[in-house]
Amino acid sequence: MNPPYFEELNGTHLENDLNTNLLLISTVLGDSADFNKIIININGTGCAVLSIEGMASTQLMGELIYQPLTDLAVQKITREELHRFVAEGSLMSADRQSVDQIGKLTELLFSGFAAVVTDGFAEAVCFGIQGFEKRAVSLPETEQTISGARDSFNESLRTNMSLVRRRLKTPALRFKLLQAGKLSRTDISVAYIEGRADPETVDIVQQELMSIELDTLLNSGYIMPFIDRTYGQSFFSALIVTERPDVACAALNEGKILVFIDGTPECIMLPTVFADNFRTMDDYSQKPLFAAFSRWLKYLAFLLAVFLPGLYAALVTFHPEVFPLKLLLNLAAAEEATPYPLVVEIALLLVLFEVMREAGVRLPKAVGGAVSIVGGLIIGDAAVKSGLVSQPLLIVVGITATASFVLPSLYSSLSLLRLIFVLAGGLGGLYGIAVVSLLLVFNIASADQYGAAFTSPLMPLKTHGFGDIFFRPDFPALQTRHTTIADRK
Template sequence: MDSTKNAFPPSVRSALDMIKDLTGGTCELNTATYHVAGKEVAVISAEGLSGALMQSEMLNSAFITAAAQPVKSGDELIDLIFGTLLVSPDKTLITLIDDGLIRLFSGYTLIIADGSSRVIAFGTQMFASRSVSNPVSDQTVYGPQEAFTENVRVSITLVRRRLKTPRLRFEMLRAGKLSKTDVCIAYIKGRASERAVSKLRSRINSIRLDAVLSSGYVRPFVEKGYPNTLFCPSRLTERPDTVCTALTEGRIAILIDGTPFAMIVPTLFSEAFLTPDDLAGKPVYVSFIRWLKYLAFFLATLFPGLYAAAVFEPESFAFKLLLNLYSAEESSQFPLGVEVIIITLLLEVLKEAGIRLPKAVGSAVSIVGGLIIGDAAVKCGIISAPLLILVGLTATSSFVIPELSQQTSVMRIVFILAGSLAGMYGLACALLLMLANICAMDELSLCYTSPVIPLDKRRLTSVFWQKPPAGGAADD
């Protein structure tokens, strides 16, 4: 399309008519016309997005001073207001109506002067937004208690306040043909790979969706091979300190307007077992807790499958334990594999209900599911009592690593089916397939299983043991 067709006309009335025609006369547009230095001037803003008081304070003095100046044309008036009279750090001259509408609905105010095809856009953003609050999903005891908000400008401020280096870069892109959502790429120059930043920038620019409303819209475009991998080479966080830590390690953060979660790419499998509190605790205790998390991940994914596979090899149990399990399973009406699948699916239903329901009702769901339904299922012979212990241990273990909750739910079902149908052999095959899927993930030249595969002896110990922070010389 020819850019001249979208240019502002030099007539104020024509410009207002074009804007009204493109927006369909939407009710939130505020338009006011003035006569300044013998020229007709129009001021346009969007109600609820720009501050009326800020706009009045900035324009009153500018228009009064301009009225006393000898101005011969609209271009001279625009140059006078923009260059001398309008005191605003966020102002620009635009010539295209498309650019003007994007800025208008981003909280800017437009000044149109008769006889000039250039329009002044200056920032008067004053829309309602949620204040900075405590993190909801990434809880910490000793770390900072601040979380990102839906306003990308506020999120940028929270990162900049912690990293004052001039090498910190913020690049603003737009995604969504209709929403024109601001998507910000953050990285530290010299730490992050320029090739990775360029590749990530091109992936975001390739988004052809009508609207981008949250990180879920951007994630499939950012992650290469998104539908074919079980694990995610990116992670979501609402903590500014977590983003700052990732930036110092050479990662890239993506902040999206409208969502309080930042995306960090690339990420590693071992980082799901780390928390901001690790540096605040004693290294011995933190290492102990980290090993407990690895054990919890094993229990949440493999333990139900192992229990189901043990039917094929009952000699793997101790004799007394085998007798107890046999007497418990004797009253059940279904095979052991079917029982494990039923109770696992019931657990996922209760988890989903607890997440989606309001908090006041969510606690009641756990009571009804855990006590009433579980006890009734055992008495009716649908499931056995040992399976209640199994599902309770599995559910508790999965809550230890919330970042991998989706993956553990899927892998748990896969391992149960493999163990029920083929015993330990099927379980081993499913485990090998899962490891192959994980090891094949190579996002932005960083292997997801690093530093274990490929082996990096220098960083390997940090995966299993917590080391005290070591001082070092930082680059200027």
């Protein structure tokens, strides 16, 4: 056998002899310490119960397998009756499969199944009695809302599927199960609503997932390059990752497709458009007027996060005549006192902010507060008092940082973009800002994902769904089905 893929195991079948089967399985698993093997003798017929430590539920194994088998031991029962009882009788579990290939058997064992192998039969009956440790459904960490649901996806694929099913009680909701990862054999589920999602897109997504040749799939980032058509071209991702079941269900209703990965507490939504990054569930639990105001605040936050530092650098360095006199005098006095060019100061502060943010993410919660104190009070205040950076600049960077946290799904793109704009504005003034803005607009406008333009439904203009970009229509209007991926037929 050629480790570590063991692909030839799929062609290796179980034998009739129990001891041979046990030897074969032990050889494949390399006598692993977490492999449990209990051999029972029932009226002269050997029977082995196989499981992996910590994967199958001990309690369920006792109730559903050991207890019935032990009861059988006192009855006069033939080998065939025993096997029929195991395969079809009263050993109950929600999921029961009979397998005769070693490869499939090991896969099920590692998925939390318990297998019963009977002497004289070249098959194993596997019972889905998973009992591995998993995190409970908890509060969303990165997509918090003021009102609305408080649950989020967790690492268990089946739990995530049930969270969606609970909210969409329609038989049109479909889940397609796949496996990917040559070593990890990770379960992936593709969810869509029949009749809403484009069938061609569903097929393409499934084919792309099945063609993944990676060894392991440990989170959603591993599969994004395979299903994001604009991964290497567009600055912004045309996929959105969410940890909220309600957001996922809303996306399904709009004809989007979800991809769940076992072991990842989030799902990928596709195809998405740029405007989807600005929509939150809070918009749909407030009055339309405030929801529209909130939506526009997000657009303003995006503009501030991307353009403010670069514009500041451009205007102060090359076009100071734009400012009113009083403001200009304050800015001039502040910048005159600092030793470095403005573009260097801005870049330094932005990079420092990213360092502190990264430190805040990695540090334990108990220490996280100290980082805030160090960052805000010591570095910020001390840097200004020592004359390293100017106070107006600190305000600009503070506003930029706060604005970028309004849009968590765009944070990574915004961090890079604002540095580019700072360089463009600092070196080329408004000319640089204009050219880079144009390149950015070209980049956004040229992204097409599974037939849906990234700028849809604004461009191409589609009235159906257009309103949801700039304001939240009233619910009577929303009774007509709307979607942002409006240009696909």
